[in-house]
Amino acid sequence: MNRRNMLIGLIALPVAGCTNAYSNLPVAAAAASDRYTLGPGDSVKIAVYGFDMMAGSYLVSDAGTISLPMLSTVEVAGKSAPELEGSLAALLRARNLAPNASVSVQVDKYRPFYILGEVQQPGQYAYVPGMTLLTAVSIAGGYTFRANKNMAAVNRKNGTSQGKVRLAPDSPIMPGDTITIPEAWF
Known part of the structure; x- marks a missing residue:
């Protein structure tokens, strides 16, 4: 009995050594459950009906703000486009600048995503809405021969927290994500 347990242990030992830091991570959901929130590096296009002075594209600063004519600095980080529309309309009404303000906010340019590890051209790339892991790897030139596919x-x-998860090929990628493709050992 003791020899049998020892033999099983010797067989299982090499297999246990094949795990890596990625194997214990939770698997990301295939559907994007998070709605997109603005952050530093994004650019938003704002239009206010009847208030042309405010129309234009604005870059979200590192502090998570944009500077608007007549409203000064406005906090936008962590807000979705519809939430920002509501905030701007409320500010315009509160300051009696546009009592019946109709505000439109669109994300003009998303912050980039980063891909590291076993891809042909690791680096920073422009985000495209609807991007998946497979799309991101393709943009980076594909997998290297050593990649664990x-x-x-x-x-x-996500706002103030960071999470690390395993990805399936159809997992959604979000702006600001840092993707790591590990090396395959066997």
Whole structure:
């Protein structure tokens, strides 16, 4: 009995050594459950009906703000486009600048995503809405011959928290994500 347990242990030991830091990560959901929130590096296009002075594209600063004529600095980080529309309309009404303000906010340019590890051209790339892991790898020139094509991890910044999860090929990628493609050992 003791020899049998020892033999099983010797067989299982090499297999246990094949795990890596990515294998313990939770698997990301295939559907994007998070609605997009604005953050530093995004650019938003704002239009206010009847108030042309405010129309234009605005870059979200590192502090998570934009500077608007007549409203000065406005906090936008962590807000979705519809939430920002409501905030701007309320500010315009509160300051009696446009009592019946109709505000439109669109994301003009998303912050980039980053891809590291076993891809042909690691680096920073422009985000495209609807992007998946497979799309991101393709943009980076494809996998290297050493890549573990069955494993990837993403470091995602959601507001103030960051999470690291394993990705399936159809997992959604978000602006600001850092994707790591590990090396395959066998």
